């Protein structure tokens with residue numbers, strides 16, 4: 001018999017989302033051994049509708065809204081999200097209670113199983129890269145204006161199958177997801193800054209609970225990682241300040257040394273021709289994000305972000 005009522009984790013049902021929910025379950029069990037942690041599966045429109053490009057499935061939060069709703073309605077107590085999928089706009093009644101230690105932050109290039117080896121520079125002229133992400137497309141085009149793109153919808157396993165079946169010459173995925181699914185051996189080349197900066201919050205998890213749920217908040221505080229939280233706060237305040245959604249050509253990289261956080265961010269035109277870059281260092285994470293956003297805005301970021309939305 002456990003002494004406290006169980007804590008229910010709401011999660012999407014993809015293999016990656018379930019890995020992440022089980023990971024949080026383990027972190028919580030270690031932090032609070034007397035609490036039973038259960039998992040509640042939620043199906044989201046982002047998972048169900050595989051026909052539409054992701055960018056057309058309504059504004060923000062196709063992967064997070066329905067999981068949040070289950071927590072708001074009291075059918076679960078906490079929601080586990082990939083932080084990069086969680087809009088910076090807060091939802092009334094919910095609090096970001098924990099950001100656990102971050103996984104791999106960078107993106108990876110994958111080649112078909114029959115043509116392994118090589119990196120971005122080795123792709124043939126006009127090669128087709130599978131990615132629907134404006135952030136990834138614009139950064140790749142900045143480096144390789146000849147590249148072509150194809151939508152790569154579906155979960156990680158589906159995208160890999162499409163790659164191996166020849167739908168595209170290369171595929172870009174977050175290394176974190178591949179590592180969590182034990183598919184890291186499929187990585188042909190790691191894409192690092194300054195060629196490819198990751199998405200805001202990439203590789204991190206964001207865990208929400210109801211704002212009035214003191215029990216869940218106390219529990220989540222135990223698995224928060226302050227270094228990851230600082231980096232994520234800087235990145236998310238930058239994105240919020242630029243009013244960029246998850247589809248905007250905005251990318252950022254952070255590093256932390258002796259409490260000094262360094263934030264570098266880029267904003268690109270959708271064709272990759274223009275790339276604005278700004279860097280700043282500081283201790284106050286939110287202020288740092290706002291400062292870097294201000295620098296980018298002074299360079300003309302707003303026009304690029306607006307133009308990319310159409």
Ligand SMILES: NCc1[nH]cc(CCC(=O)O)c1CC(=O)O
Nearest residue numbers: 082085173174176177202203204
């Ligand atoms: N938008 C889909 C998504 N959301 C989180 C991850 C992987 C884990 C992460 O980046 O934190 C992925 C897949 C991908 O971008 O390759």
